Amino acid sequence: xxxxxxxxxxxxxxxxxxxxxxxAFMGAAxxxxxxxxxxxxxxxxxxxLAAVCGRDATAVRAAADRHGWAATxxxxxxxVARDDVDVVDVCTPGDSHAEIAVAALEAGKxxxxxxxxxxxxxxxxxMAAAAARARARGQAAMVGFNYxxxxxxxxxxELVADGRLGALRHVRLTYLQDWLVDPDFPxxxxxxREHAGSGALGDLGAHIVDLAQYLAGEPIVGxxxxxETFVRERPLPAGAPAGxxxxxxxxxxxxxxxxxxxxxxxxxxxxxxxxxxTRMAAGRKNALRLExxxxxxxxAFDLERLNELSFYDGGEPARSAGFxxxxxTEPDHPYLEAWWPPGHALGYEHTFAHQARDLVHxxxxxxxxxxxxxxxxxxxRVLAAVEESAEKNAVYTPVPL
Ligand code: SOE
Numbered sequence: 001x002x003x004x005x006x007x008x009x010x011x012x013x014x015x016x017x018x019x020x021x022x023x024a025f026m027g028a029a030x031x032x033x034x035x036x037x038x039x040x041x042x043x044x045x046x047x048x049l050a051a052v053c054g055r056d057a058t059a060v061r062a063a064a065d066r067h068g069w070a071a072t073x074x075x076x077x078x079x080v081a082r083d084d085v086d087v088v089d090v091c092t093p094g095d096s097h098a099e100i101a102v103a104a105l106e107a108g109k110x111x112x113x114x115x116x117x118x119x120x121x122x123x124x125x126x127m128a129a130a131a132a133r134a135r136a137r138g139q140a141a142m143v144g145f146n147y148x149x150x151x152x153x154x155x156x157x158e159l160v161a162d163g164r165l166g167a168l169r170h171v172r173l174t175y176l177q178d179w180l181v182d183p184d185f186p187x188x189x190x191x192x193r194e195h196a197g198s199g200a201l202g203d204l205g206a207h208i209v210d211l212a213q214y215l216a217g218e219p220i221v222g223x224x225x226x227x228e229t230f231v232r233e234r235p236l237p238a239g240a241p242a243g244x245x246x247x248x249x250x251x252x253x254x255x256x257x258x259x260x261x262x263x264x265x266x267x268x269x270x271x272x273x274x275x276x277x278t279r280m281a282a283g284r285k286n287a288l289r290l291e292x293x294x295x296x297x298x299x300a301f302d303l304e305r306l307n308e309l310s311f312y313d314g315g316e317p318a319r320s321a322g323f324x325x326x327x328x329t330e331p332d333h334p335y336l337e338a339w340w341p342p343g344h345a346l347g348y349e350h351t352f353a354h355q356a357r358d359l360v361h362x363x364x365x366x367x368x369x370x371x372x373x374x375x376x377x378x379x380x381r382v383l384a385a386v387e388e389s390a391e392k393n394a395v396y397t398p399v400p401l
Contacts (some may be wrong), residue, residue, distance in 0.1 A: 013043075016360060017050040019085030019109075021076045021100055022092040023063035025243045026114050027052070030091055030144075031067035033352030041338045041357045044364035047087075053079040059240075080104045087359070090114060093195045094202065098123035101141070101373075105134040110363050111141045112355070116206040116383065117376030119197030124373075124380035131373035140362050142355075142369035143376035145210040147288065149354035151346065152309040154334035155326075156292075156299050157215050159311065165294030166314075168271040171212050172291045175204040175277045176284035179244045180259060186237035186248035191255045199257030201227065201383055205277035207288065209382045210371065212275070215292060218268040220382050225263035227390040229255055230280060263386050286348075298323070307345040 018034050020027055031049065038046045052069035053076050054060035060072045073079040076096075080088055080103055088104035090097055090113040101113045111131070118124040131141035147153055159165065179185065189195040190203060198205075213219055232255050235248030260278035267273060281287070288303035300310040300323065310323045329342045335354045339346060362369035 014045050015048045016045040016363065017082075017084040017086045018047050018089055019051045019053065019073075019079045019082060019087065020049075020069070020089040020091055021053045021079060021096075022090070022114075023052050023054050023060060023067065024091070024241070026144075027063070027091040028067060029146075029349060029352045030089055030112075030114075030356075031069070032349050033354075033356040034089070035068050036353045037356040037360065040353060043357065043360050045360050047356065047360060048084075050084045051079055051082055076100050077103070080107050080109060086110060087112060087363070093189050094119040094197045095195045098127050101127050102130040105130045105139060105141060108134075108137070108139065110139050110359070112144060112359055113141070113373070113376070114144045115210070115376070115379075116197065116202045117143045117373060117380055119202075121377070121380050121384045124377040128373040128377040135368060138366060140359065140369045141373045142359050142362070143371050143373060144355060145207060145214075145371050145375075145379075146351040146355050147207055147211060147303070148214055148371065149335065149351040149358070150303070150306050151334045151336055151354075152301055152306060152326075152328040153211065153215070155328050156301060156309055157217070158334070159299060160215055160292065160294075161217055164297055164311075164313070165292060165299065166296030168216055168267065168269060168292060168294045170291070170293040171216060171267070171271060171273040173208040173212055173273070173275050174287070174289050175200075175208050176281035176287040176289075177204065177244075177279045178282050178284050180231070180279040181282045183231045184235055184248055186246045187234040187253045187255060188237050188241045188246045191234065191257055193256035196257055198383065198387065199229070199255075199259055199261075200277040200279050201258050201261040201386060203277075204279065204288075205261050205263075205275060205386070206379055206383060208275050208277060208290070209379050210375070211288075211290065212265070212267075212273050213375075213378065213382075214371070215290075216267050216269075216271065216273075219378060220265040220273065221268050223263050223265045223382060223385045223389055224394075225261060225386040225389040226393075226395075227258040227261045227387070229257070230259045231255060258390075261386060261390070263389070265382070306347070 051071040053073040087110040236251040238249030265273040291300040298312040312323045
């Protein structure tokens with residue numbers, strides 16, 4: 001499936017044609033990843049930005065020029081049908097993930113799909129089934145939980161898997177943003193259930209559910225939840241959003257998703273997990289924070305300081321023990337071998353290059369990429385369970401004094 005022999009660039013060898021659907025915030029981030037990955041990492045296949053697709057011909061041409069795509073399409077079916085596209089990268093709102101990803105897999109393409117995998121469990125099940133059929137034909141399907149590719153997160157997973165924390169007791173995760181705190185922020189697609197599936201829950205909660213299961217190496221087996229929509233009506237948008245910004249126009253519409261989700265869960269081993277996802281935490285821009293406490297030690301992480309990991313080793317003598325800060329920039333830390341000398345920090349955008357790197361290796365070796373569509377489905381089931389629990393609203397009122 002992968003194309004012509006090329007010898008320029010670090011990723012010498014056969015090319016791998018990428019076709020991307022969608023070019024807004026996530027499309028821009030994925031473009032950066034695809035543009036960079038073959039120049040930084042030694043890869044068995046050389047990604048080529050073959051074509052990008054969007055409905056507006058002028059806007060997609062401008063996006064192609066800005067982000068380095070060779071050609072444009074205005075119908076995703078035409079992108080999927082192109083001979084120079086080996087991988088279809090789905091960066092559209094959730095309501096089109098299933099249709100595009102399943103069609104691309106059935107057309108023999110590899111697929112990378114943004115998170116959350118889908119808007120519903122039924123869609124995610126269809127996607128996971130299509131991915132399993134495609135896998136039997138040698139195709140790869142990966143879901144874009146990019147925060148697994150923060151070097152400190154991949155290293156944290158190694159520490160947990162190596163038993164450095166012992167049996168896990170607590171996992172605590174919060175993901176806080178504030179771009180919805182203004183009640184006049186317009187009703188963009190991320191606030192409409194029919195397009196986004198859910199609100200803070202699917203947008204941010206999906207990341208922390210995936211991280212909890214990834215870091216612990218075990219599934220969440222039960223949840224109990226509260227969700228809330230604080231601002232129920234907003235101005236209709238005046239035009240297309242730019243990143244997370246947008247301006248309001250005439251008229252108002254109803255918000256059909258949650259603004260915040262608060263839930264607890266239990267891991268298969270019995271460890272307790274707490275989650276909080278909101279886009280209304282004034283002053284918190286992209287604050288994904290977590291702490292894991294085990295019988296032998298603890299870990300703590302803050303995405304706003306993503307080159308650092310705090311580690312407490314309970315095996316050290318009490319008088320000198322304490323949380324210490326590990327600067328995760330050494331060449332033998334995950335993904336760091338190809339970047340800068342120690343201490344020369346990485347950022348958000350690098351996670352997309354790492355994601356692309358891992359997918360290219362999986363395609364070349366025939367290994368199943370992780371997170372797979374089955375992993376995406378597991379997250380989707382947790383999100384659905386959270387919504388069900390919140391709807392049932394089994395709240396017990398304390399007896400007044
Ligand atoms: C918006 O809330 C958003 O872009 C999410 O959709 C992304 O998944 C997250 O990585 C950053 O914030």
